[in-house]
Amino acid sequence: MPTDFAATRALFDLPAGLCYLDGNSLGPLPRTARERMARAMDEWGRLLIGGWNQAGWMAQPGLLGDRIGRLIGAEPGHTVVGDTLSIKVYQALAAALALVPGRRIVLSDTGNFPSDLYMAEGLLRMLGDGHALRLVEPEAVGDAITEEVAVLLLTEVDYRTGRRHDMPALTRKAHEAGALAIWDLAHSAGAFPVDVTAGGADFAVGCTYKYLNGGPGAPAFIAVAPRHAEAAPAALSGWLGHRAPFAFDLSYVPGRGVERFRVGTPPVLAMAALDAALDIWDAIDMEDLRQRSLALADRFIKGVLDAVPELELVTPREAERRGSQVSFRHPEGYAAMQALIARGVVGDFRAPDIMRFGIAPLYIGEAEIDRAVDVLAEVMERRLWDNPAYRIRAPVT
Numbered sequence: 001m002p003t004d005f006a007a008t009r010a011l012f013d014l015p016a017g018l019c020y021l022d023g024n025s026l027g028p029l030p031r032t033a034r035e036r037m038a039r040a041m042d043e044w045g046r047l048l049i050g051g052w053n054q055a056g057w058m059a060q061p062g063l064l065g066d067r068i069g070r071l072i073g074a075e076p077g078h079t080v081v082g083d084t085l086s087i088k089v090y091q092a093l094a095a096a097l098a099l100v101p102g103r104r105i106v107l108s109d110t111g112n113f114p115s116d117l118y119m120a121e122g123l124l125r126m127l128g129d130g131h132a133l134r135l136v137e138p139e140a141v142g143d144a145i146t147e148e149v150a151v152l153l154l155t156e157v158d159y160r161t162g163r164r165h166d167m168p169a170l171t172r173k174a175h176e177a178g179a180l181a182i183w184d185l186a187h188s189a190g191a192f193p194v195d196v197t198a199g200g201a202d203f204a205v206g207c208t209y210k211y212l213n214g215g216p217g218a219p220a221f222i223a224v225a226p227r228h229a230e231a232a233p234a235a236l237s238g239w240l241g242h243r244a245p246f247a248f249d250l251s252y253v254p255g256r257g258v259e260r261f262r263v264g265t266p267p268v269l270a271m272a273a274l275d276a277a278l279d280i281w282d283a284i285d286m287e288d289l290r291q292r293s294l295a296l297a298d299r300f301i302k303g304v305l306d307a308v309p310e311l312e313l314v315t316p317r318e319a320e321r322r323g324s325q326v327s328f329r330h331p332e333g334y335a336a337m338q339a340l341i342a343r344g345v346v347g348d349f350r351a352p353d354i355m356r357f358g359i360a361p362l363y364i365g366e367a368e369i370d371r372a373v374d375v376l377a378e379v380m381e382r383r384l385w386d387n388p389a390y391r392i393r394a395p396v397t
């Protein structure tokens with residue numbers, strides 16, 4: 001049965017009348033999350049330390065990992081949640097580098113999210129010994145995969161432009177050159193069907209608070225290809241990635257497979273909200289979601305280009321080359337976005353001049369798209385952004 005996107009909107013607690021096009025940054029509150037978190041707090045109150053065993057808290061990272069694994073095409077038993085995405089990038093990169101001894105170049109692109117690049121820089125600096133990060137333009141990645149490269153570290157969908165890399169093709173190229181490929185799925189998981197197994201990814205990482213709607217600061221995930229599961233070393237060798245944490249050995253022994261990518265105590269309350277968010281995904285056909293996302297994005301692009309010619313579309317038009325966000329460039333993008341938000345149309349801004357709009361079909365439909373087009377047209381035509389209050393930069397843009 002096709003997914004009924006008119007019904008999924010009611011699963012979220014969204015302020016009435018709000019047109020929320022920022023689920024690519026922070027997904028909305030699933031209605032059942034309140035009750036699920038209250039239950040976890042109740043377990044805490046009643047069971048105290050017993051909650052780890054009796055309420056199954058300790059097993060949650062793997063159980064939630066598998067629920068996400070299904071959405072990204074990972075083999076069961078090879079995904080865990082925990083920590084933040086920046087940490088998971090670090091762990092994946094450290095493990096991948098160790099699996100390609102003798103090579104020291106990490107290849108990424110200038111469209112990657114800065115935190116991924118910063119984590120790589122920090123790790124490579126610590127490793128020393130000629131390790132270096134090589135950055136090229138996103139279009140030049142394919143040609144830059146040489147036999148010098150140890151690891152290809154890419155985010156599939158560019159957080160600014162929404163441009164999507166060809167995961168299977170670039171991964172194949174990396175493998176042919178003897179390199180490994182790490183894919184960051186921050187803007188892919190929950191945005192469209194992902195198949196890391198078919199795509200050949202060696203490691204995949206991502207966050208759960210964007211399209212997956214896990215809540216602010218929800219734990220990240222990491223998936224390791226089964227072929228590397230027993231060989232990949234865990235750089236952050238915390239006790240919960242140990243084979244037997246409660247043996248309290250003085251020396252680290254890696255846990256089985258992806259379990260070793262756990263680090264410390266799991267965030268039980270945050271995992272409760274994520275668990276509720278993932279219930280929604282159990283009933284979603286990802287192909288239906290993709291078709292709906294493309295149709296809504298096309299409607300938005302056409303509407304904006306017709307009504308506001310001064311905005312420059314920076315998202316590729318071809319369906320296979322984009323994720324589930326639409327971005328426009330404008331020199332007054334920040335102020336224009338504040339004017340939109342003041343009128344109930346919420347997107348966000350990424351420096352230096354990008355206005356971003358996330359398309360999440362679970363709670364966005366034609367009515368929201370048409371309203372966003374109308375309000376954007378009004379803001380630009382009447383220069384409503386030209387207001388000093390809209391130029392004050394908040395800490396989060």
Ligand SMILES: *Cc1c(COP(=O)(O)O)cnc(C)c1O
Nearest residue numbers: 084085086113115155184186207
């Ligand atoms: C959102 C995002 C992050 C954020 O990392 P956190 O550690 O969760 O703050 C990292 N990388 C990419 C590609 C992102 O889109």
